Amino acid sequence: MIKVQNYADHAKELKNAVPTEPVLFLKPPSAYVKEGSPIVVPLYTSNLHHEVELGVVIGKGGNAISQTSAMEHVAGYALCLDMTARDIQDECKSKGLPWTLAKAFNTSCPVSDFIPKERIPDPSNVKLWLKVNDQLKQSGSTSQMIFSIPYLISYISDFITLEEGDLILTGTPKGVSAVQEHDELQAGIEDVVTISFRVQRQNQ
Ligand SMILES: O=C([O-])CC(=O)C(=O)O
Ligand SMILES: [Mg+2]
Numbered sequence: 443m444i445k446v447q448n449y450a451d452h453a454k455e456l457k458n459a460v461p462t463e464p465v466l467f468l469k470p471p472s473a474y475v476k477e478g479s480p481i482v483v484p485l486y487t488s489n490l491h492h493e494v495e496l497g498v499v500i501g502k503g504g505n506a507i508s509q510t511s512a513m514e515h516v517a518g519y520a521l522c523l524d525m526t527a528r529d530i531q532d533e534c535k536s537k538g539l540p541w542t543l544a545k546a547f548n549t550s551c552p553v554s555d556f557i558p559k560e561r562i563p564d565p566s567n568v569k570l571w572l573k574v575n576d577q578l579k580q581s582g583s584t585s586q587m588i589f590s591i592p593y594l595i596s597y598i599s600d601f602i603t604l605e606e607g608d609l610i611l612t613g614t615p616k617g618v619s620a621v622q623e624h625d626e627l628q629a630g631i632e633d634v635v636t637i638s639f640r641v642q643r644q645n646q
Contacts, residue, residue: 444468444598448587448613452493455616464589464597467541469524473551480642482549483623487527490621490641493614494572494580494629496565497522498591499556500608507599512592515604519562521554521570521631522611523639528620552627553609554637561634565591569632570615574625582615 447453447465454460475481483490501517524545531544562568565584572580589597594610621627623643630636 444602444608444610446589446594446611446613448589448594449582449615450588451582451586451616452614452618455618461588464594466598466601467545469546469551472548473546475549475552475639477552477554477637477639480549480640481523481525481552481621481627482642482644483621484527484543484547485644485646486543487530489527489529491526491528491618492572492574492579492621492627493524493526493618494570495522495524495611495614496568496570496584496631497553498565498595498610498612500595500604500606500610503603503605503608505599505603507596507604509592509596512595515595516559516591517556517606518559519557519565519631520609521557521629521635521637522609523552523572523627523629524611524614525550525552526618528618551611552637552639554635557631557635562631568634570629571632572617572627572629574619574621574627576626576628579619580615580617580629582617584612586615587612
């Protein structure tokens with residue numbers, strides 16, 4: 443699973459430079475969690491953030507995919523949360539270390555059911571939102587992305603061969619914030635899907 447930083451307003455809220463090329467990182471399949479199971483906060487973080495993102499599911503693998511043929515490689519979508527231990531990420535950034543423990547821990551990628559491609563005819567213009575305990579925190583549109591979905595598929599596939607079933611998370615809009623134990627996270631793609639997840643502390 444491949445992740446990118448892709449919205450200028452989110453880069454600004456984290457005081458990051460707006461990327462001129464996609465920033466890529468990976469999560470393992472063990473990071474996935476489906477509705478009905480909780481998001482478990484690792485013991486080592488005290489600042490776990492939600493990031494709502496559109497996920498692109500690859501149906502046909504390939505490498506060096508052109509932007510013009512990129513959408514032929516898409517099977518569909520998923521609504522995803524890129525759960526991020528922001529304190530650990532900040533520490534990793536300051537030490538020049540990889541973000542693995544900040545981004546790739548168990549349950550760090552809550553996902554919706556698979557959404558067939560036909561249900562989102564224009565993925566470059568869909569509204570994403572996220573609420574914590576009924577309070578709206580994130581509300582954005584994929585039209586605000588810096589790098590389009592075809593560009594991302596083409597860019598990534600130059601370095602990492604894409605395989606059927608790979609999921610590309612396309613970055614989060616602004617509004618990220620910390621979650622606490624017992625919080626209820628609800629997120630949606632307008633008119634397409636909603637998901638909800640509870641937050642649980644890891645047992646000592
Ligand atoms: O941790 C970050 O801010 C990078 C990222 O995943 C995003 O922009 O969605
Ligand atoms: Mg993200």
